[in-house]
Amino acid sequence: MGDYRAPLTDMRFVLEHVVDTGALAELDGFEHADPDTVHGLLEESGRFFAEQFAPLNRVGDVQHSRRNDDGSVTTPEGFPKAYQRYVEAGWPAVPFPPEYGGGGFPWLVGVAMQEVMTAANMGFSVCPLLTQGAIDMLLHHGSEEQRETYVTKMVAGEWTGTMNLTEPQAGSDVGALTTKAVPADDGTWRITGQKIFITYGEHDLADNIVHLVLARVPDAPPGTKGISCFIVPKFLVDDDGNLGAHNALECVSIEHKMGINASPTCVMAYDGAVGYLIGEANQGMRYMFTMMNNARLSVGLEGLAIGERAYQQAVAYASERRQGRAPGAAADSAIIDHADVRRMLLTMKSQIEALRCITYLNAESIDLAKRAPDESLRQARQELADLLTPISKGWGTDLGVQLASIAVQVHGGMGYIEETGVAQHYRDIRIAPIYEGTNGIQAMDLVGRKLPMRTGGVIADFLAAIDATASEATAEGGDLAELGGQLSDALVTLRQTTEWLLANGRTDPNNALAGASPYLEMLGIVTGGWLLTRSALAAASLRAGGGDRDGFSDDFLAQKLVTARFYATQLLPRAAGLASAATAGPTDLFAATF
Numbered sequence: 001m002g003d004y005r006a007p008l009t010d011m012r013f014v015l016e017h018v019v020d021t022g023a024l025a026e027l028d029g030f031e032h033a034d035p036d037t038v039h040g041l042l043e044e045s046g047r048f049f050a051e052q053f054a055p056l057n058r059v060g061d062v063q064h065s066r067r068n069d070d071g072s073v074t075t076p077e078g079f080p081k082a083y084q085r086y087v088e089a090g091w092p093a094v095p096f097p098p099e100y101g102g103g104g105f106p107w108l109v110g111v112a113m114q115e116v117m118t119a120a121n122m123g124f125s126v127c128p129l130l131t132q133g134a135i136d137m138l139l140h141h142g143s144e145e146q147r148e149t150y151v152t153k154m155v156a157g158e159w160t161g162t163m164n165l166t167e168p169q170a171g172s173d174v175g176a177l178t179t180k181a182v183p184a185d186d187g188t189w190r191i192t193g194q195k196i197f198i199t200y201g202e203h204d205l206a207d208n209i210v211h212l213v214l215a216r217v218p219d220a221p222p223g224t225k226g227i228s229c230f231i232v233p234k235f236l237v238d239d240d241g242n243l244g245a246h247n248a249l250e251c252v253s254i255e256h257k258m259g260i261n262a263s264p265t266c267v268m269a270y271d272g273a274v275g276y277l278i279g280e281a282n283q284g285m286r287y288m289f290t291m292m293n294n295a296r297l298s299v300g301l302e303g304l305a306i307g308e309r310a311y312q313q314a315v316a317y318a319s320e321r322r323q324g325r326a327p328g329a330a331a332d333s334a335i336i337d338h339a340d341v342r343r344m345l346l347t348m349k350s351q352i353e354a355l356r357c358i359t360y361l362n363a364e365s366i367d368l369a370k371r372a373p374d375e376s377l378r379q380a381r382q383e384l385a386d387l388l389t390p391i392s393k394g395w396g397t398d399l400g401v402q403l404a405s406i407a408v409q410v411h412g413g414m415g416y417i418e419e420t421g422v423a424q425h426y427r428d429i430r431i432a433p434i435y436e437g438t439n440g441i442q443a444m445d446l447v448g449r450k451l452p453m454r455t456g457g458v459i460a461d462f463l464a465a466i467d468a469t470a471s472e473a474t475a476e477g478g479d480l481a482e483l484g485g486q487l488s489d490a491l492v493t494l495r496q497t498t499e500w501l502l503a504n505g506r507t508d509p510n511n512a513l514a515g516a517s518p519y520l521e522m523l524g525i526v527t528g529g530w531l532l533t534r535s536a537l538a539a540a541s542l543r544a545g546g547g548d549r550d551g552f553s554d555d556f557l558a559q560k561l562v563t564a565r566f567y568a569t570q571l572l573p574r575a576a577g578l579a580s581a582a583t584a585g586p587t588d589l590f591a592a593t594f
């Protein structure tokens with residue numbers, strides 16, 4: 001089955017030498033989050049999730065959550081106890097504001113912790129992930145009273161949260177939802193309708209579930225302009241915070257699905273349930289946008305987390321399984337000694353490192369966009385977070401599926417057999433390109449909203465930053481110069497393709513939309529190459545500096561150049577191959593008959 005261990009050294013390297021946790025600790029409110037404290041926290045949480053949740057991963061897959069005849073839901077054996085320990089240890093609170101009992105750590109630290117939690121047990125991790133989305137929404141748009149009533153309990157993990165958007169006719173097109181909200185005499189609302197696919201819509205882990213439900217008030221305008229957001233708790237809460245009657249809502253069934261079987265995916269029926277309006281009516285969609293970057297980044301992170309777990313398992317299997325004789329070997333070889341198996345493992349390793357850099361940079365940008373003392377830096381980082389989000393989500397989750405698939409391949413036939421556990425990773429991660437905005441929607445967001453930001457100025461600045469790294473590497477000479485040259489080459493085609501999409505998307509949106517997905521992949525691949533080059537530069541500088549190399553072994557640092565070189569030689573050139581698809585336009589797509 002393979003044990004999971006948090007890749008703490010790799011995480012620390014990215015946190016301290018690709019992004020800058022130390023600089024975050026100098027910001028107001030983050031003084032306690034110095035690199036040593038952060039590392040200690042990640043070490044402790046890594047141990048916790050590996051010990052408490054990783055062993056339950058297979059249990060959850062086999063047992064599934066089950067709905068009982070009375071509408072209650074029983075999670076797999078061991079889950080309630082492990083959840084209790086998770087709450088007692090204070091892990092749910094880490095990245096939230098101290099006013100609500102949170103640890104006040106940067107989002108970046110929460111994201112690094114989330115990587116480990118998700119790798120340990122993705123079927124569990126989506127419960128805190130959805131709760132985080134609900135907390136985010138309430139912190140931004142809830143009234144003071146609503147925040148006091150709900151957020152403190154949710155930050156502590158005593159109550160969990162859900163996000164209820166989807167209805168049978170309203171998936172990607174959220175504006176098609178029909179759930180109704182009518183005002184009651186006492187200022188509350190009555191919510192009626194059916195929601196589908198609601199993650200942890202019902203369960204036995206916590207005392208209450210705070211559903212955030214999108215619905216339409218009477219006379220709401222059609223489409224997304226007429227959506228309002230309501231708090232609809234499973235149990236009503238009195239003025240003193242005590243739980244009262246069961247609200248008029250029920251989990252009417254649980255979906256049978258391909259993966260993350262521990263997570264109950266619920267059909268929820270609301271039948272005149274008491275709801276409380278968040279903010280103003282008809283502003284629900286605008287409010288959803290404020291929490292979208294965080295939620296989408298968290299889903300992108302699932303690609304990284306499951307990729308890492310599948311990679312660890314693939315390395316362990318390849319080290320033990322003996323087949324054939326590698327050239328020059330005297331006896332049968334472990335398959336890890338065969339060139340093609342090493343190619344698969346290094347394909348995984350290098351892309352995992354690239355994706356860790358991208359997602360952590362995305363998280364750091366979210367922190368700096370909020371907290372940097374300087375307005376222009378705040379704006380620049382907000383723009384960077386906006387641009388990186390579809391890459392983290394879209395490229396990250398597509399990659400997660402590919403990485404899990406490679407891990408199956410490394411296992412040969414045993415990869416296809418459930419008992420090795422590697423097939424579970426492949427099944428589990430397959431949802432990530434679908435939910436939280438399908439990857440098609442991410443690509444459309446990238447070309448339709450993000451490229452045109454500041455009339456192309458944001459993407460131009462981004463490409464200039466990549467160019468600067470390429471020049472820096474070239475100036476170093478040797479292997480690093482080769483990396484710089486390869487990055488420069490990739491950038492030429494990326495820049496041309498970007499300019500084509502910006503210019504031709506203006507004349508006919510379908511020009512850009514037809515090439516959106518190949519473009520997202522292209523941008524993801526080059527962004528990965530950029531950050532691996534930065535990572536190689538940082539490693540080279542630590543090695544050259546001598547001393548204790550900030551606690552990293554010379555071998556570990558030397559490996560950073562190997563992964564960057566492999567990526568630049570074998571994976572980065574694929575970006576240029578996508579230019580033709582990204583700029584082909586829609587003619588054939590609409591000439592084809594199906």
Ligand SMILES: Cc1cc2nc3c(=O)[nH]c(=O)nc-3n(C[C@H](O)[C@H](O)[C@H](O)COP(=O)(O)OP(=O)(O)OC[C@H]3O[C@@H](n4cnc5c(N)ncnc54)[C@H](O)[C@@H]3O)c2cc1C
Binds near residue numbers: 197
């Ligand atoms: C396990 C699981 C958990 C989930 N958890 C939640 C949850 O907690 N809360 C919640 O509200 N929802 C949840 N969802 C729902 C999920 O967010 C939706 O499935 C997702 O948004 C896609 O909607 P859909 O399934 O209706 O697909 P559709 O919207 O029908 O999409 C089908 C295909 O068409 C494409 N497509 C659709 N519209 C366009 C367009 N305009 N342009 C180009 N392509 C388009 C899509 O990219 C996709 O490839 C969950 C789903 C699953 C399976």
